[in-house]
Amino acid sequence: MAKAKKPKLAVWKFASCDGCQLSLLDCEDQLLQVTEIVEIANFPEASREIQPGPYDISLVEGSITTPHDAERIHKIRRQSKILITIGACATSGGIQALRNFKDVREFINLVYANPKFISTLQNSTPISHHVYVDYELRGCPINKYQLLEVLNAFINNRKPNIPNNSVCIECKRKGITCVMVAEGKVCIGPVTHAGCNALCPSYNRGCFGCYGPKEAANTSSLAKQFMEMGLDNYGIVRVFRGFNAFSDAFRKESEAYEK
Template structure:
């Protein structure tokens, strides 16, 4: 391993917005490569790993979470101004996350039901991805992100090359692995054909349908998949639930769930 002189190491910052921390913890999950990663960058801001805080500007900012408050909407602008390369990581940062289910409901009702003192809650009506607020240089999908893909993006940035992050469907990964298609062989609903690869087809490898946590693939045809799921016996409610999870607010999944929420009368 070639040691990078400290002064030449890119300054890395890891920021959190509305999220569960799972994506940024994927960095610490890189157990075998962690020391090498830490030897290649200067950790400037990463509260999950260190209390040390360095001033900006930052060479690489990893942004986790969605924008759900006015305060965060301002904070992301500040981060963007201080970052040369900004990567949003995970379903929250790239699509609004599971908390974007609020987009389909009345937020006030939720707040009233959950909090004893609702007046303390100051929240936006909708949960939105980072790119709705600032320019994003690269998006990494998944709930959580794949630690291998996270490492690949850092690796590509350090080596000045394009990251190998394919935008095609999960099916390509699934078939390369030699999995038997759960939809064809067991009629199990699977979002793999319309979901972006990157997870290594984890769920179908364990005989489960993909639930789309990596969000829509590059050319998703959710309408056709949903029509076929109806033929396999799934009702509209099940289809809405399938398309409305971690990437509910992504345009390609949103259009399918809304179409099946208010289905056109038959005949």
């Protein structure tokens, strides 16, 4: 019997730090096995060899911030059977979405000597604002084991097993004393999507929301709690304006305290 053709994998980059695609190379124990199962057909960070599309799976890192990229993502979507966004930039606009709350022209003037040569959009937006996305993997950065799970699931035509509860649940399950209740530390674990295995509380600090909001996050109740703990309005704005500032739940909560 002829050997089945390996599915073709492509990795694409938009505005980002490269960290999420690096996660694939950080799978030191699994990388060579992964390449036995999938054909890495387009991964410029790792290879000069670029195979033409179509691709079975596209992993997309980064947010859309330029007119050119807003077009490029459509070309990628057309070449991809399955499109998966990896990380906070691709899924919610990333840290660079902090510009969305300001006039981007001011930002350009502050950073660049020749503002007229900078081609950029007012907002940094997630991939899903532009094209249909088959699956969104969260995190700043993503959890590499979750990446392997998602790849495995799509290759085998099954649903990825990625828990969608909160960091708070992970923390309880790990048996960590609550850093907010016991030590009065600001922690947004109760409204943050799981995925890091309660990393920050494990290191004695409050969660700062790398994985973005969980479903039905009660951010307003948490913000009230922060107020009782002594945070001022601007402090609350900053808590929700991190790496997932432009996600709906965090954006609305930060805007509520900006007025």
